[in-house]
Amino acid sequence: MAARRRTPAKADPAAEHERELLRTMLRIRRFEEACAELYSATKIRGFLHLYVGEEAVATGVMSVLEPDDAVVSTYREHGHALARGVPMDALMAEMFGRQTGCSRGRGGSMHLFHADTRFVGGNAIVGGGLPLAVGLGLADHLAGRPRVTACFFGEGAAAEGEFHESLNLAALWHLPVLFVCENNRYAMGTSLAHEHARTDIALRASSYGMAAWAVDGMDVRAVEESARQAVEAIRHGGGPHFLEVRTYRFRAHSMYDPDRYRPKAEVAEEKTHDPVTALAELMTSEGRLTDRQLATLEKEVAAEIAAAVEHAEQAPLEPVEDLTRFVHSDRTPAEVT
Amino acid sequence: MTATMVKTTYREALREAIREALQRDERVFLMGEDVGAYGGCFGVSLGLLEDFGPERIRDTPLSESAFVGAGIGAAIGGLRPIVEVMTVNFSLLALDQIMNTAASLQHMSGGQYAVPLVIRMTTGAGRQLAAQHSHSLEGWYAHIPGLRIVTPATLEDARGMLWTALEDPDPVLVFEHGSLYNLAGEIAADAGPVDLDHAAVRRPGDDLTLITYGGTLGRTLEAAEELAGAGVSAEVVDLRTLRPLDDATYLGSVTRTHRAVIVDEGWRSGSLSAELSARITEQAFYDLDAPVERVCTEEVPIPYAQHLEEEALPQVRDIVAAAHRTLGEQP
Numbered sequence: 001m002a003a004r005r006r007t008p009a010k011a012d013p014a015a016e017h018e019r020e021l022l023r024t025m026l027r028i029r030r031f032e033e034a035c036a037e038l039y040s041a042t043k044i045r046g047f048l049h050l051y052v053g054e055e056a057v058a059t060g061v062m063s064v065l066e067p068d069d070a071v072v073s074t075y076r077e078h079g080h081a082l083a084r085g086v087p088m089d090a091l092m093a094e095m096f097g098r099q100t101g102c103s104r105g106r107g108g109s110m111h112l113f114h115a116d117t118r119f120v121g122g123n124a125i126v127g128g129g130l131p132l133a134v135g136l137g138l139a140d141h142l143a144g145r146p147r148v149t150a151c152f153f154g155e156g157a158a159a160e161g162e163f164h165e166s167l168n169l170a171a172l173w174h175l176p177v178l179f180v181c182e183n184n185r186y187a188m189g190t191s192l193a194h195e196h197a198r199t200d201i202a203l204r205a206s207s208y209g210m211a212a213w214a215v216d217g218m219d220v221r222a223v224e225e226s227a228r229q230a231v232e233a234i235r236h237g238g239g240p241h242f243l244e245v246r247t248y249r250f251r252a253h254s255m256y257d258p259d260r261y262r263p264k265a266e267v268a269e270e271k272t273h274d275p276v277t278a279l280a281e282l283m284t285s286e287g288r289l290t291d292r293q294l295a296t297l298e299k300e301v302a303a304e305i306a307a308a309v310e311h312a313e314q315a316p317l318e319p320v321e322d323l324t325r326f327v328h329s330d331r332t333p334a335e336v337t
Numbered sequence: 338m339t340a341t342m343v344k345t346t347y348r349e350a351l352r353e354a355i356r357e358a359l360q361r362d363e364r365v366f367l368m369g370e371d372v373g374a375y376g377g378c379f380g381v382s383l384g385l386l387e388d389f390g391p392e393r394i395r396d397t398p399l400s401e402s403a404f405v406g407a408g409i410g411a412a413i414g415g416l417r418p419i420v421e422v423m424t425v426n427f428s429l430l431a432l433d434q435i436m437n438t439a440a441s442l443q444h445m446s447g448g449q450y451a452v453p454l455v456i457r458m459t460t461g462a463g464r465q466l467a468a469q470h471s472h473s474l475e476g477w478y479a480h481i482p483g484l485r486i487v488t489p490a491t492l493e494d495a496r497g498m499l500w501t502a503l504e505d506p507d508p509v510l511v512f513e514h515g516s517l518y519n520l521a522g523e524i525a526a527d528a529g530p531v532d533l534d535h536a537a538v539r540r541p542g543d544d545l546t547l548i549t550y551g552g553t554l555g556r557t558l559e560a561a562e563e564l565a566g567a568g569v570s571a572e573v574v575d576l577r578t579l580r581p582l583d584d585a586t587y588l589g590s591v592t593r594t595h596r597a598v599i600v601d602e603g604w605r606s607g608s609l610s611a612e613l614s615a616r617i618t619e620q621a622f623y624d625l626d627a628p629v630e631r632v633c634t635e636e637v638p639i640p641y642a643q644h645l646e647e648e649a650l651p652q653v654r655d656i657v658a659a660a661h662r663t664l665g666e667q668p
Contacts, residue, residue: 135406
């Protein structure tokens with residue numbers, strides 16, 4: 001093998017990795033902020049649910065997945081899609097309802113799909129994605145493939161029957177599924193304690209016979225470490241695992257939400273645990289990130305978003321003649337047989 | 338030369354179709370409540386567990402939503418699941434997955450994720466099972482874009498529809514009428530896959546068209562026989578597939594006979610029979626010599642007592658009477 005040029009001595013793979021985590025979180029944060037502005041400018045319509053405050057969850061979990069793993073997501077899934085590697089151009093074009101959008105303008109903010117990264121979509125039925133993830137795990141189990149399916153949902157989903165049915169099924173059949181409960185403490189406007197007789201979601205998950213634990217969702221490194229342990233165990237035949245990731249949504253539920261149900265002081269307090277600034281400050285204080293590096297990062301992310309918006313503005317609309325495409329596959333069973 | 342014929346039942350024909358599918362394609366597996374050790378609630382999968390093992394004849398918990406959804410996920414993951422739901426009433430527990438995921442996924446993903454899934458379920462009344470095991474909701478499902486709805490009413494279709502459904506890249510719901518499982522007769526020994534795109538004329542006739550499907554085909558054919566005795570030549574069209582409807586076949590028949598009676602075990606209001614009637618009026622209005630007649634189930638939850646249940650359901654006498662009305666005759 002030809003000798004390869006050594007990386008500079010000062011390169012630190014761990015620091016590089018941390019910077020990538022920071023980059024992903026920043027991409028999500030700035031993308032969401034851009035979406036909010038574009039919503040106000042009526043470029044984006046429909047329901048828009050932003051992930052601001054929860055960036056560490058998607059970032060930490062996706063960081064440990066392999067390309068042929070699958071991801072099942074929710075309607076608050078921009079961050080999941082970005083962290084998974086769905087191109088930002090395709091995401092923004094979808095927000096704009098354009099043909100080059102990742103769902104060809106048919107899904108919008110709540111239904112982002114991307115087969116190339118096995119991003120099996122934003123599901124806007126709370127709890128509806130869990131059975132799907134179980135099935136993806138079943139397919140891998142029956143085919144003997146060492147893949148993992150990561151399934152995201154909120155704590156509100158834990159009140160749905162599909163949550164309990166799916167956890168039982170995954171545990172019963174020992175399927176390779178990572179359940180990631182993003183506990184942001186509010187199911188739309190209903191608080192955790194107002195909705196659940198027992199608020200320890202991980203404890204309830206563990207009653208189905210799977211390893212389940214809670215993790216600080218404002219600490220991306222903690223999320224990543226927990227996800228790594230879980231995914232490794234799953235990939236080595238350990239069956240389903242469950243992470244309850246305790247996080248907080250800094251913005252309202254959706255652009256329609258006046259946010260009357262949360263004390264302002266609570267929101268202000270939670271914002272002091274911002275996962276993006278927390279990582280940046282930690283890295284800076286420990287000498288792994290300079291102000292200049294951070295500024296460069298911000299600049300690069302801003303440029304990427306500007307390019308994505310520009311792309312979306314210019315992207316063509318799906319022709320109305322194609323309105324009924326993709327209701328059925330183009331081929332019929334007769335042609336197949 | 339006639340093909341070799343073998344005796345079978347609707348139940349056995351379904352079982353052989355599942356067996357063949359499991360043999361032909363290793364991606365195929367059957368999953369549902371009591372499909373394995375019990376042999377299927379209606380005995381359809383009896384013996385398959387012994388032949389194919391618990392991975393491919395997969396008993397599930399009583400979690401309709403989860404195992405139907407798991408079928409969707411497994412289909413996306415490259416398998417070809419056959420999911421059995423015990424009855425159409427129970428399928429309502431999985432309606433979210435069927436409607437919001439299976440039927441919608443391809444469209445809302447912009448064509449990236451088709452769902453090659455087959456869901457089988459029992460439908461219909463006539464066995465004194467009362468209001469939570471007896472309804473005919475296939476017409477509801479036929480309302481939903483993205484699904485194909487098939488209703489095998491004959492031994493050949495019981496034997497042949499499954500494989501074609503599995504070849505469909507999109508979700509197919511197979512409705513097996515509960516009264517048909519014991520239907521016995523002969524089919525060709527080499528009976529195999531059948532097309533799912535066309536309705537079938539089960540009895541030719543000239544004076545009027547009786548349009549039906551599934552569990553009421555038998556009674557409709559009986560009615561046609563009785564009408565023949567009264568000198569009325571009724572054509573019987575078996576729709577076979579409720580979505581997409583094969584308009585050409587039943588409209589072609591009505592255009593020729595100028596009269597139509599729709600026999601549908603669903604309720605009348607907002608029903609498949611209403612859809613058929615509307616299409617006939619839209620597309621064959623000037624060919625009609627009489628208003629379209631409908632014979633449907635009375636608008637009650639199906640009662641238990643035998644005489645009440647019978648009164649609720651379309652009977653031969655109702656079909657005959659409706660036929661005579663289209664001819665301006667008293668039966």
